[in-house]
Amino acid sequence: MATPDEQQSTAPEQSADASVAPEAPAWASPEEKLAAAENEIAALKEQLKDQQLRNLAEMENLRKRNAQEIGNARDFAAKDFAFSLLAVKDTLEMVLKDQQSTTEERAKVKEVKAEKAKFDPNVHQAMTQIESTTDAPGTVLQVFQKGYTIADRVLRPAMVAVATAPAPKDDGAAPAAQA
Numbered sequence: 001m002a003t004p005d006e007q008q009s010t011a012p013e014q015s016a017d018a019s020v021a022p023e024a025p026a027w028a029s030p031e032e033k034l035a036a037a038e039n040e041i042a043a044l045k046e047q048l049k050d051q052q053l054r055n056l057a058e059m060e061n062l063r064k065r066n067a068q069e070i071g072n073a074r075d076f077a078a079k080d081f082a083f084s085l086l087a088v089k090d091t092l093e094m095v096l097k098d099q100q101s102t103t104e105e106r107a108k109v110k111e112v113k114a115e116k117a118k119f120d121p122n123v124h125q126a127m128t129q130i131e132s133t134t135d136a137p138g139t140v141l142q143v144f145q146k147g148y149t150i151a152d153r154v155l156r157p158a159m160v161a162v163a164t165a166p167a168p169k170d171d172g173a174a175p176a177a178q179a
Contacts (some may be wrong), residue, residue, distance in 0.1 A: 112147035114140045114158040123147055125157040132163040139163040 025035045028036070119126065119138045123125045130141050147158030 108151045109155065110149050112149060112154075112158045114143045114147060114160050116140060119160070119162045122158055123149065123154055124160050124162075126162045127159050128161045129164040130161050133166055133168045134161040137163055137165045 082149065114124060116135075117140050119140055124140060127144055132139075132141060135141060139162070140158075141163050142161040143158055144161070145156075145159040148155040
């Protein structure tokens with residue numbers, strides 16, 4: 001039979017945490033064992049409470065960090081787009097100051113000439129047709145939205161109204177001969 005010292009050395013290692021009370025020795029009275037168990041339970045409850053508070057604090061910190069990151073993402077989401085618009089704004093301001101300059105850009109962006117031009121489906125998008133006796137059919141009569149090309153490719157077609165020949169008027173007479 002093993003001695004009490006040998007039994008203790010073969011028992012599983014206890015937690016290195018000093019706040020957990022060791023078990024009462026085997027020779028202790030039931031009251032002492034109960035008191036030792038209650039002390040151990042109290043120490044474990046304190047550990048759990050401490051761990052719960054740490055977890056709650058970590059969750060709150062994580063929530064705050066995520067809210068800050070979302071706010072930053074929302075604030076700076078359009079940063080690149082806004083930055084690219086600054087060059088356009090600067091150019092427009094310079095053009096307005098200098099009335100002698102042209103509006104052609106370095107990027108080779110050109111406006112599509114549409115008013116009174118012959119309808120071209122490559123650069124125009126017909127939105128409606130307007131009957132006209134003064135203009136030839138297929139002539140652009142009205143521009144709803146300007147079109148643009150970039151390096152001779154359509155960036156955005158011009159949205160236009162196109163002239164069409166007037167519809168023949170029906171005078172109510174019956175067709176001459178139907179057989």
